[in-house]
Amino acid sequence: KAGVTQTPRYLIKTRGQQVTLSCSPISGHRSVSWYQQTPGQGLQFLFEYFSETQRNKGNFPGRFSGRQFSNSRSEMNVSTLELGDSALYLCASSLWQGGLEQFFGPGTRLTVL
Amino acid sequence: GENVEQHPSTLSVQEGDSAVIKCTYSDSASNYFPWYKQELGKRPQLIIDIRSNVGEKKDQRIAVTLNKTAKHFSLHITETQPEDSAVYFCAAIKVSELTFGTGTRLTIIP
Secondary structure, eight states: OOOOEEESSEEOTTTOEEEEEEEOOOTTOOOEEEEEEEETTTTEEEEEEEEEEEEOOOOOOTTTEEEEOOOOEEEEEOSSOOGGGGGEEEEEEEESSSOSSSSEOOOEEEOOO | OEEEEEEEEEEETTTOOOEEEEEEESSSOOOEEEEEOOOOSSOOEEEEEEETTTTTEEETTTTEEEETTTTEEEEEEEEGGGGGGGEEEEEEEETTTTEEEOOOEEEEEE
């Protein structure tokens, strides 16, 4: 069974631009969660999607948004990029809502210049 | 919200010895506690987890213990090997939000 995949793997953007990241969960998994990983803040929860609905959201500004499609694939969007948004963005999938037994993708490394 | 503290931040052990990493959490409503291993440049991998109705769980050389009263849980790795070198993260879940500890960099000395 294929693992969680994320595209693109690397992105370079400039301040003020917007970016869309994509995550394909493990086949059969219906929940997708997103995390930001930085050396200073560690791993921080962004949001969880289950059955195309956002179920929970972490403490991030409204510039961070997401959605989930009927095939459980998910996208995350960051608008008006800031230098501090430079990070590794990880998605994780699990069978059900609730965050149990999450399996991570390889991440998208976003650099904001 | 939930707050997870993890100690130590770095740990070096001789190959073959045991390693213990400890985490505390703040919210008694948290009910699921996974541990992830992240090797350099790779994704976090779930290595073991424990639910709040269980006190201990083992999987070969790794084990996790949970003390709900004291709100702390620990990862134990026995007979450490060089491939155990990585950053280990503990986490706690409350209502689907996973809060991670700050990580422990474990180095196994050959």
